[in-house]
Amino acid sequence: xxxxxxxxxxxxxxxxxxxxxxxxxxxxxxxxxxxxxxxxxxxxxxxxxxxxxxxxxxxxxxxxxxxxxxxxxxxxxxxxxxxxxxxxxxxxxxxxxxxxxxxxxxxxxxxxxxxxxxxxxxxxxxxxxxxxxxxxxxxxxxxxxxxxxxxxxxxxxxxxxxxxxxxxxxxxxxxxxxxxxxxxxxxxxxxxxxxxxxxxxxxxxxxxxxxxxxxxxxxxxxxxxxxxxxxxxxxxxxxxxxxxxxxxxxxxxxxxxxxxxxxxxxxxxxxxxxxxxxxxxxxxxxxxxxx
Numbered sequence: 001x002x003x004x005x006x007x008x009x010x011x012x013x014x015x016x017x018x019x020x021x022x023x024x025x026x027x028x029x030x031x032x033x034x035x036x037x038x039x040x041x042x043x044x045x046x047x048x049x050x051x052x053x054x055x056x057x058x059x060x061x062x063x064x065x066x067x068x069x070x071x072x073x074x075x076x077x078x079x080x081x082x083x084x085x086x087x088x089x090x091x092x093x094x095x096x097x098x099x100x101x102x103x104x105x106x107x108x109x110x111x112x113x114x115x116x117x118x119x120x121x122x123x124x125x126x127x128x129x130x131x132x133x134x135x136x137x138x139x140x141x142x143x144x145x146x147x148x149x150x151x152x153x154x155x156x157x158x159x160x161x162x163x164x165x166x167x168x169x170x171x172x173x174x175x176x177x178x179x180x181x182x183x184x185x186x187x188x189x190x191x192x193x194x195x196x197x198x199x200x201x202x203x204x205x206x207x208x209x210x211x212x213x214x215x216x217x218x219x220x221x222x223x224x225x226x227x228x229x230x231x232x233x234x235x236x237x238x239x240x241x242x243x244x245x246x247x248x249x250x251x252x253x254x255x256x257x258x259x260x261x262x263x264x265x266x267x268x269x270x271x272x273x274x275x276x277x278x279x280x281x282x283x284x285x286x287x288x289x290x291x
Contacts, residue, residue: 028078043069047070050092084124111132149255157217178216200217214243243272245258
């Protein structure tokens, strides 16, 4: 647009002064947010935009400073920036770390270059002419985050020996992948006793959330009896335990595991208990536990 001002001058001379005032230009700077490991929630991540005096430059005093958040689809849009004069402007765009549980934040700082042009016909136009990240030009502002969650489930078992002292690593226990029917799947994981106890450690991560896993645990055995020095025999415990573990994600970097241990008699138990009997074979006296 143009304006005209009229001034009274000496000797009644009239002077016309014109001002050139182009229409302003505006632009919205956008970013994209991606999250792997879990679903992205609306508004849970925050981002900042600060005007700087160039690539790798310092913050402009009294310059533009904006904040925004992502939507459920990962879109981030900052408020409109208006321009009244041509030139080249720079903005650093960054993610604000807010210590959400399980989140690995993206510390990339993007420098967005905006060029404002004047067509000399009263119109300004603004466009993004470059985006710099880590010293190189990129196509877009994209913040990539990862979500991680894990839990270690410890299955504890106890071994009781009747008739002799229990020694470390004397017995082995097999844990098979299984199904709800208690079928053995694949090769087992085998552990030995330490004193009267043994345990398995099972690790789960965020990819396991929402799933239920089954394991079958039994005592490893070489037969009905193992003869020692041709005088004494060992009676193995034939019970089986079906372990059902359901994993859920708390959404804060932690998982929850609901564990149910069911013996082959249909009863649920807190621990995996096995009982062995060390007896004189000639006496035929064998203790059979009730549970």
